[in-house]
Amino acid sequence: MELEYRFPGGTMTIHAGVFFKKARRRKIRKALKDYGESLASREEIERLEAWLIGKTQRGEGERERLEGLILEKSRELNQSQTVYDYYKNFRGKNARGQKARKSLLACRAEMRDLSTRLGQTRRYLGAYKRSLGDTRRILMAEEEWE
Numbered sequence: 001m002e003l004e005y006r007f008p009g010g011t012m013t014i015h016a017g018v019f020f021k022k023a024r025r026r027k028i029r030k031a032l033k034d035y036g037e038s039l040a041s042r043e044e045i046e047r048l049e050a051w052l053i054g055k056t057q058r059g060e061g062e063r064e065r066l067e068g069l070i071l072e073k074s075r076e077l078n079q080s081q082t083v084y085d086y087y088k089n090f091r092g093k094n095a096r097g098q099k100a101r102k103s104l105l106a107c108r109a110e111m112r113d114l115s116t117r118l119g120q121t122r123r124y125l126g127a128y129k130r131s132l133g134d135t136r137r138i139l140m141a142e143e144e145w146e
Contacts, residue, residue, distance in 0.1 A: 001051045003031075005038040016051065020131050021124055028131050032138045045139045052132040059125035066118040073111050080104040 001016040020028065036045075084104045087097035 001048070003035055003048065004044075005035060016048070020052070020055075020127060025130055025134070029134050029138065032131075032134055036139045045135075048139075049132065049135055052128055052135060055128045056125065056132060059121060059128055063118065063121050063125060066114060066121060070111070070114050070118060073107065073114060077104075077107045077111055080107045 003014045003016055003019075005012040005014070014031065019031070023031070035048075080100065080103050084097070084100040087094065087100045090097060
C-alpha cells in the first residue's frame, strides 16, 4: 500500500509496508499527523485503516501458526534428547548414537529458527497494532472535529 501526501507544492509517496515495519513510533505518529493534514480523503484514511487491520489479522494468524510449530518442535526436541541420552551411554562410536546426535542438533537449529521468526512476527504485529491505534486516534479524531 502506498500513502500519497498532497501538498500545495506537489505530492510525496510512502510505501506503507516498509514504513510501518521499520519506523519507530514517534516517526509513525508524525507521518500520520502530516498525512491527516495533507488533505487526505476519508476513503484513503479508511483504506489505510483496513490495510492495517488486514496486516494485524495476518500477523495474528502467523503468530498462532508459529506457536503451534514451536510446540510440536519442542515435543520432537524432547524425544530426540531422550533418544540421544539413551544412546550416548553406550561405549564407542555407534551409528545409532551418531544419528540421534544429528537429529538432536537439527531439531535445536529448527527451534532457534522458529523462535527467531516468532520474535520477529511479534515485533511486527506489535508495530502494526500500535500504528492502527495511532491511526484511529490521530486521523479519525481529527475528522470528528471537522
